[in-house]
Amino acid sequence: MLRRTLLAALAVAVPALAVQPAAAQQGVKIGLITTQSGPNAGLGRDMVDGFNLAIRHAGGRLGGAPTELIVGDDQFRPDAGKAMAERMVQRDRVDIVTGVIFSNIMLALSDTVLKDRRGVFLVSGNAGPSELAGKDCHPNFFAASWQNDNTHEAMGQHMTNAGIKRAYIMAPNYPAGRDALAGFKRFFKGEIAGEVYTQLGQTDYAAELAALRAARPDATYIFYPGGMGVAYIRQYSQLGLMPQVPLFAPSFTADQTILPGVGDAALGMFASTYWSESLGNPANQKFVADFEAAYNRIPSPYAAQSYDAAMLIDSALKATGGSIANKDAFRNALRAANFQSTRGPFKFNTNHFPIQNYYLTQIGKDEKGRLVNQMRGIIFSGHADAYASQCKMR
Amino acid sequence: MATLLFLEQTLNGLQLGVTLFLMAAGLTLVFGIMNMVNLAHGSLYMVGAFLTATFSQWTGSFALAVPLAVAGTFVVGLAVETVALRTLYARDHLDQVLATFGLILFFNELVKIVWGPVAIFIDVPAFLSGRVELIPGAPYPVYRLVVLAVGLAVALGLWWLIAKTRIGMLIRAGASNREMIGALGVDIKRLYTLVFALGAALAALAGAMAGPIYVVEIGMGDSMLIKTFVVIVIGGIGSIRGAFVAAIIVGVVDTFGRIVPAQLGLPTAIAEMAIYILMAAVLFWKPAGLFAARA
Structure with missing residues (x-):
């Protein structure tokens, strides 16, 4: 009697344990900081919509990992952007921060993200200031966009x-x-x-x-x-x-x-x-058509870059089996840039900024x-x- | 060549000046009569421009859209005064600044909800889209000349309203001593509402005419507002005449400030400072402004 109960309990418990491979179920938490108020709110809207479209194309799970996206407004102010980054990194404990349209805001918040002890990644969806491309380059910073110049x-x-x-x-x-x-x-x-x-x-x-x-x-x-x-x-x-x-x-x-x-x-x-709504590669044609169908307008480059940033993260998570726990493995997977960019040929330089066509x-x-x-x-x-x-x- | 460029820039300065005047006229009356600092004046400029864009889409006519938008913003002005500002007259300036700053945020969000976050389009009406060669070699847009003419006509109309009508007499009396006209039995509440809505309508006119030249977007009134405050401080708070003279001066100084330093090889930061240096100088010699309304 007792033995049967134990067996029954094991029968329930063992498969439950078996389908829980260590990290994949923890998922990935991404913070998207962008401008959502004031005259530049339109740029932020495109960024959020582009990122969400990529998540949808990935079936709701970037790289197969349960994906949680938190969106925050920088109000077009460096101090507000930095405060938002602090909140996301320290309170929400995100794994990756992305978005960021303006370089002055990027420079204000980059230290907050990159110096956190957990090893948070910063994947720019737009701003590419020369500082971060040159002397202040960082292993956990990637520009999915371009360098400003x-x-x-x-x-x-x-x-x-x-x-x-x-x-x-x-x-x-x-x-x-x-x-x-x-x-x-x-x-x-x-x-x-x-x-x-x-x-x-x-x-x-x-x-x-x-x-x-x-x-x-x-x-x-x-x-x-x-x-x-x-x-x-x-x-x-x-x-x-x-x-x-x-x-x-x-x-x-x-x-x-x-x-x-x-x-x-x-x-x-x-x-x-570096990108246009009429660029003919298959990834871009799919992106433009689906974006228009979903949001009823032609996407801007801000939408395309944000979509690319999400697809880059998706490709890296796929390579690591959906886990971001091993930072070195995830970083190397990002570096490989093994995804179909809406811009066509895309690879990273040694400073984690793209080498691409113009x-x-x-x-x-x-x-x-x-x-x-x-x-x-x-x-x-x-x-x-x-x-x-x-x-x-x- | 230099003389011709000088003439063209003077024209540009005058046109900026009359636009500033339309903004300043309302702001200076509200400040002068109600002793009220209204930071949300730029929001009414924005509302005027957005309403013009919508009405010109509905009616297909810019000339029809402008009066509709001005009337619409007059109603918005009535509502804002009655709902939000009326309770603030007795409070100190800090409360007014906080409350009207709140109104800026409110209007920016409202416009974002109604019209979306991206700049919207109003075209110069076809019959005004040409250029005339007033100055040889420098064809000037007809539309900018029309803005100049409308601004001057409104200034003349305001002068008539303020100097020759009973309402104008009450407004002038209110600007110089508002307690006294209240004591004399004038319905000061109604006068306040009317003056505020009039100011809103003038700001809307400025916004409506600026739309096809500048950009119709959220927060478009904010940069205009700062210059407008400079104008009313230079002109003397509460004085329409002062607002007119100061607006023209600021328009011309700002225009020349933007090109002369660059041509002389001076730092371009001077361009941004020119009107503030002017304001500081006026405050030094005439602390109450050029045409102080209050004795």
């Missing part, structure tokens, strides 16, 4: 190739604005007809554009993300500059967070980018009459950043 370098190269002699260049007066024009000048070999920095958040460019017209440049290169870009492109077009002085920009000033607000004024503008696009209309980035060719293939040599990865 790259897109601007690409346009500098393209405008040199196109034989443009005199370029007028403009950006907002803040670190990423100065980096942008520095990156552009690294590859543009013509003459700089004017280099102008405007106030961050400024939306009236009448004075600057009058000065630009007086300088008679051959072309204009600008870096104006968000609402600044909307206002600039419109006023450029309203002043009648668009056909005579062609306008060039990085994708941040020509993507789906900008184009609907600009309207037809953007037609004909050129952009340099393309030229032009703003045109799709078959539904919506403004999109149409592919015009490739500028760089397998382009790496300028800071990798300064990185002594431990």
Whole structure:
């Protein structure tokens, strides 16, 4: 009698133990920090939606591990971003922090994440400041996006190739604005007809554009993300500059967070980018179609990068059998970047920043009459950043 | 060449100036008459622009959308004054700043819920989308000239309202001594509501006209608000005339401040400081502003 009960108990207990392989059932906890309030909330929305789409494509489990996603708002403020990172790392005890649009916020929160004793990973879905690519590179930091200078370098190269002699260049007066024009000048070999920095958040460019017209440049290169870009492109077009002085920009000033607000004024503008809604590889076609079906709009690069970040994590978890407990194994699996990026060829450099292609696009209309980035060719293939040599990865 | 550029920049400065004036007129009255610091004035500018975008989509006409949006924001102004601000007049300025800052957050979230987080589109109406070559070699957008003309016309209308009508007389009296006009039996509550809603409508007009040039997005009024406060401090709190003169001065100084230092090879930080240096100078010589409303 007693023996039968014991046997019965064992019969129930043993299979229960057997289906619980040590780590896989613990799951992975991911904190996504992005901008969800104020004028840049649209970028954050795309990031969250892109990440969620990837989780759905992975059947709700990244790398087969039960996945919990916690989303937090940085309010477009470094201090709020850092506080959010502290909360996620220390209280929610996440394994990975991702997201982060703005470099100043990334630099404010990176120490909080990377210096935690548990060995938390930071996978950037956008910001790629030169510090983290160079002297402050870290084994647990990965940029699933790019290094800040790259897109601007690409346009500098393209405008040199196109034989443009005199370029007028403009950006907002803040670190990423100065980096942008520095990156552009690294590859543009013509003459700089004017280099102008405007106030961050400024939306009236009448004075600057009058000065630009007086300088008679051959072309204009600008870096104006968000609402600044909307206002600039419109006023450029309203002043009648668009056909005579062609306008060039990085994708941040020509993507789906900008184009609907600009309207037809953007037609004909050129952009340099690492990703476009019209890029033809299979992973991207699936991503764009499913994103549109789910959210009823064309994705922006922020959505694509965030999707890629999730797919990168998915690939690494698959390689480790769904466990993040062994940090070295997980890190090596991330380094392998064994996933289908929406950008096509993608691999990591020694500093954990991507080596990838950069393309030229032009703003045109799709078959539904919506403004999109149409592919015009490739500028760089397998382009790496300028800071990798300064990185002594431990 | 330099003279022509100077003329073009003056035009740009005047156009920025009248936009600032439309914002400042309402803010200075509310500050001057109710002794109320209203940080949410920029939110009404934003509401005006978003309503214009929606109405021009519904009606297909920008010219029709602007008055509708101005009227709509007038109603919003009535509601905000009645529900939220009325209880704050007797409180000190810190309470008012906190409460109206709360209103900014409220309106930003409301706009995000109703219109979504991405900048939305309003086009310059087709009949105003051309350019005229007032200055040789520098075709100027017709729409910006229209903004300038509308701003000047509204300034003239406000002058008539304030100087020649009974309401205007009460507003002026309120600005110079509000206890006294209350004691004389004027329904001060109704006057306050009316002045606030009038200010809201003017801010909405500024937002509506700015929409097709700048960008219609969440928080679009915030940067405008800071310049507007500079304007009313320079002009003298409570004075419409002061607001007009100061708005034009600030518009022109800001415009030239953005290009002259760069051409002289000076640090561009001067551009950001120009209007604040101006404000500091005015406060030094005339602490109550150029045209103080209160004796």
